[in-house]
Amino acid sequence: MKENQIKNAELMKEVINVLAAEILKTYKVDRSSLFELLSDSVMSNKDLIDIIEKETDFKKVARTRVYKDFSNKVKRNLYNQLRRYYQDADDVDKIVDKFKELQTGSEESKNYIKSLLQYHVSTRERMTDFDNFYDPIKKYILESEKIIDIGCGLNPLMVPFNSDGSKVVKYIAADRDKKSVKIIEAYSAWLGDGRLIGVNWDLKEGWQELFKKTGVESYDLALIMKVVPVVKRQQRELLSVLKETPANLLFITGSKTSMTKNSSIEKRERRDINNFIDECGYTKLLEFDKNEEFGWLVKKNYR
Known part of the structure; x- marks a missing residue:
């Protein structure tokens, strides 16, 4: 009917x-x-x-x-x-096979990568600023030899780590979600330079376990995007692991609006991130502000 x-x-x-x-x-x-x-x-x-x-x-x-x-x-x-991180994503094996067909630098490849970024809620929220999202910290990305992206999702498809003049040697994309990591691995194989490494890793495993998996012990830059407030709400005890992040610079962000509802959560997320930064004794280098996301690039103070 x-x-x-x-x-x-x-x-x-x-x-x-x-x-x-x-x-x-x-x-x-x-x-x-x-x-x-x-x-x-x-x-x-x-x-x-x-x-x-x-x-x-x-x-x-x-x-x-x-x-x-x-x-x-x-x-x-x-x-x-x-609340699901992925919305109507193709079968991961199909995504892997599709990357094998794409020509590097082609218009088709650019459009396909943009379509993939729509699948994951975190990167989908960044699409309104797609062309300039990372501009405020781009120079720090390009000057870093080793980068860790914690809870990466599909973010590495968007980070300009392989732009002209990049010094990046290793970009470790760590996530507990196997689907994300498999897509990252396919993207890395498509890039073909071996710099991007997808790793299944959970904060509760600790940094020593990640070192065993990657062979990388410390980083120049850590991307901790939309992670701190979530960890505080869901697994507060794991904030201690984040506080031990072995990186000189950390890019820490939060969300302005709820993942599901038309309601502002910016005040709460700012409070959580500021408390985290203060407790770690980091120095703020610059403030970041976009349509759906905000944060700070901070520097670790060594004693």
Whole structure:
């Protein structure tokens, strides 16, 4: 049955429009995809369709247990989906095979890499600043011989570590997510210079374990992006591992808005990062501010 085939198509549209307005006010979701999702969800709910066909007033529909349960379920499922780091990503093996087909420096390769960056929530939020996101710290990236990217996701596809004049010898991209690391490895093989190394690693394993996996004991620059506040909320005890990051310079960032909701979390994240910087005794070298992300480049003070 299609939308326009039910007896009360106008009420059906009102149900969808009201739900969409509530969701768009709260959650960070694509408008067109949301309407398609709601339409399919309503049409597959026989009990709700029966009520819509019997009633003439949305308020009466909204008061029913069927509608309330449906509304809560849709919002709960949507919230859980938005919390996933990856959205509708291709099979990783297909991504690996695709890299083998791409010609380095081609327009097709640039567009494909941009499309991959849309899959992961962290890099997707950086796409509005894609062309200049790293400009404030680019010189520090290019002057670093060894870089560690903690909880990297797909960020290495965006970092200009292989730009002209780069001194980068090793870029260690560490993440506990095997999917991210496999994509990073495929990207590294495509680049073909051996500088980028993807590593499965969790903070709880400690720095000695990472050293065993990479052979790199210390770094010139550590990228710790959107990590500190998350670790503080979810695994507070692992902040001690972050405090031991073996790097001279650290680029520490946080999010301005929630990953799932249209709400500001900047004040909380600034507080968490500033506390972390103060506790470590780092010196701030520069402040970073973009549409969805903020942070500081800091220097470790040796005694």
